[in-house]
Amino acid sequence: GNSVTQMEGPVTLSEEAFLTINCTYTATGYPSLFWYVQYPGEGLQLLLKATKADDKGSNKGFEATYRKETTSFHLEKGSVQVSDSAVYFCALIGGGSQGNLIFGKGTKLSVKP
Amino acid sequence: EPEVTQTPSHQVTQMGQEVILRCVPISNHLYFYWYRQILGQKVEFLVSFYNNEISEKSEIFDDQFSVERPDGSNFTLKIRSTKLEDSAMYFCASILDQGRETQYFGPGTRLLVL
Numbered sequence: 001g002n003s004v005t006q007m008e009g010p011v012t013l014s015e016e017a018f019l020t021i022n023c024t025y026t027a028t029g030y031p032s033l034f035w036y037v038q039y040p041g042e043g044l045q046l047l048l049k050a051t052k053a054d055d056k057g058s059n060k061g062f063e064a065t066y067r068k069e070t071t072s073f074h075l076e077k078g079s080v081q082v083s084d085s086a087v088y089f090c091a092l093i094g095g096g097s098q099g100n101l102i103f104g105k106g107t108k109l110s111v112k113p
Numbered sequence: 114e115p116e117v118t119q120t121p122s123h124q125v126t127q128m129g130q131e132v133i134l135r136c137v138p139i140s141n142h143l144y145f146y147w148y149r150q151i152l153g154q155k156v157e158f159l160v161s162f163y164n165n166e167i168s169e170k171s172e173i174f175d176d177q178f179s180v181e182r183p184d185g186s187n188f189t190l191k192i193r194s195t196k197l198e199d200s201a202m203y204f205c206a207s208i209l210d211q212g213r214e215t216q217y218f219g220p221g222t223r224l225l226v227l
Contacts, residue, residue: 034215041220044204045218046216049215099144099146099161099216100146100169100171101146101156101158103148106155
């Protein structure tokens with residue numbers, strides 16, 4: 001079945017450091033891929049998405065490229081800020097699905113000043 | 114900006130009791146979802162709902178669970194007889210149209226079963 005695996009956290013970085021959170025997936029067909037973010041005390045918010053191979057999603061300085069050959073959708077940001085501290089979830093909607101998201105376990109990011 | 118709301122934010126209940134978790138989706142959205150996240154684990158799909166009926170459900174969504182859209186605004190998840198393992202954060206989500214669209218999530222209800 002469809003599944004998402006993302007790197008375990010927590011990840012602690014200093015401000016302005018480079019961020020990578022790895023995400024790989026298993027899916028039948030052609031999934032759409034998402035990164036959601038959950039700030040403390042809030043719900044899940046879409047950060048970015050990509051719906052086909054080689055698409056790059058980007059938002060707020062974050063980027064992720066849909067790599068079909070490596071079944072990956074790694075999240076990157078060149079210079080993190082304290083305000084980026086949150087839990088990040090990689091997710092997919094599988095080909096043929098009725099739209100339910102399949103999530104990874106989440107990676108908690110803490111950015112220190 | 115319109116948002117999905119959920120009540121209550123926290124609920125504590127005794128094992129065997131019934132609980133109803135409430136959600137108000139974005140007003141013009143047509144598809145509704147419930148997810149849950151047991152502490153430290155991944156967010157899991159429970160059920161999707163469209164046109165006043167369940168369109169898809171996971172194996173977690175057994176006979177103890179039910180969903181309802183009792184009026185034009187609320188979308189509820191009922192757990193008939195709670196178990197300890199139902200303790201989790203429950204998220205509601207909605208989308209305008211089916212498929213690969215962005216799902217808008219509520220802030221969640223943290224349920225603790227004692």
